[in-house]
Amino acid sequence: MVKIVRKKVLNPSVTLMEVEAPLIAKKAQAGQFIILRVDEYGERTPLTIADYDREKGTVTIIFQKVGLTTELLGDLNEGDYIKDFVGPLGLPTELPEGTKRVCVVGGGVGCAIAYPQAKSLHAQGIQVDVIAGFRSKDIVILEEEFKAACDNLYLTTDDGSYGEKGFVTDKLKSLIEAGNQYDAVIAIGPIIMMKFVSAVTKPFGIKTIVSLNPIMIDGTGMCGGCRVTVGGKMKFACVDGPDFDGHEVDFDELMSRNTVYRGEEAEEKERHAC
Numbered sequence: 503m504v505k506i507v508r509k510k511v512l513n514p515s516v517t518l519m520e521v522e523a524p525l526i527a528k529k530a531q532a533g534q535f536i537i538l539r540v541d542e543y544g545e546r547t548p549l550t551i552a553d554y555d556r557e558k559g560t561v562t563i564i565f566q567k568v569g570l571t572t573e574l575l576g577d578l579n580e581g582d583y584i585k586d587f588v589g590p591l592g593l594p595t596e597l598p599e600g601t602k603r604v605c606v607v608g609g610g611v612g613c614a615i616a617y618p619q620a621k622s623l624h625a626q627g628i629q630v631d632v633i634a635g636f637r638s639k640d641i642v643i644l645e646e647e648f649k650a651a652c653d654n655l656y657l658t659t660d661d662g663s664y665g666e667k668g669f670v671t672d673k674l675k676s677l678i679e680a681g682n683q684y685d686a687v688i689a690i691g692p693i694i695m696m697k698f699v700s701a702v703t704k705p706f707g708i709k710t711i712v713s714l715n716p717i718m719i720d721g722t723g724m725c726g727g728c729r730v731t732v733g734g735k736m737k738f739a740c741v742d743g744p745d746f747d748g749h750e751v752d753f754d755e756l757m758s759r760n761t762v763y764r765g766e767e768a769e770e771k772e773r774h775a776c
């Protein structure tokens with residue numbers, strides 16, 4: 503059991519929680535994740551570690567209420583406990599040797615994960631540009647945090663209600679075409695966004711790392727639930743990832759696999775509401 507020590511609602515559907523987990527905080531690195539169960543009947547849900555504080559012994563997660571588990575999690579408050587909280591799992595993010603300049607691209611709630619990446623790279627002395635994209639102004643999160651964790655922040659909204667109007671891919675393309683030379687691009691967000699970011703960078707030969715979010719069960723490479731095809735080979739995101747080369751990932755297969763349990767998820771939500 504881990505105790506929730508801080509809860510902050512970032513926007514109507516996205517919540518930040520800081521929990522007491524000293525053993526995980528001691529080992530966590532950017533790019534890794536945890537698997538939690540809200541209660542003893544709960545499903546196992548993977549969430550990327552958004553931040554950690556080794557001194558305080560806390561780990562921060564940020565999640566969007568998209569299904570029953572995340573709704574139940576969102577109902578918990580400071581002082582409440584989460585039943586299981588296991589990690590750190592997966593491999594930390596690895597950049598090409600000698601990387602001096604990176605563009606981190608976050609989409610929607612993916613910005614919650616893009617933020618610790620930017621912060622960690624910036625702290626290592628790497629020049630970091632961030633492109634953070636949202637549908638509209640009302641769901642923008644972590645703007646001030648990003649400003650402190652990068653050299654240049656470019657904020658976009660699909661509807662133009664805040665920042666520049668357009669998609670993150672448009673902004674990335676324009677930055678590359680303007681002569682900004684990135685050693686790597688890190689993309690975290692909806693699968694479709696990561697697919698198109700990878701398509702933008704491919705012709706320029708820029709190493710592109712994507713953080714995949716397939717269905718996970720055990721998180722230890724045993725169940726095969728998280729399998730993805732990368733470079734024509736089967737990989738398990740929980741032990742081989744979650745970061746992969748975006749130019750090698752079969753995004754269409756991942757999108758299709760991620761919708762497999764949508765019916766069951768809706769049924770379970772309905773049953774719980776009764």
Ligand code: FES
Nearest residue numbers: 719721723726740
């Ligand atoms: Fe089971 Fe990855 S979650 S193999």
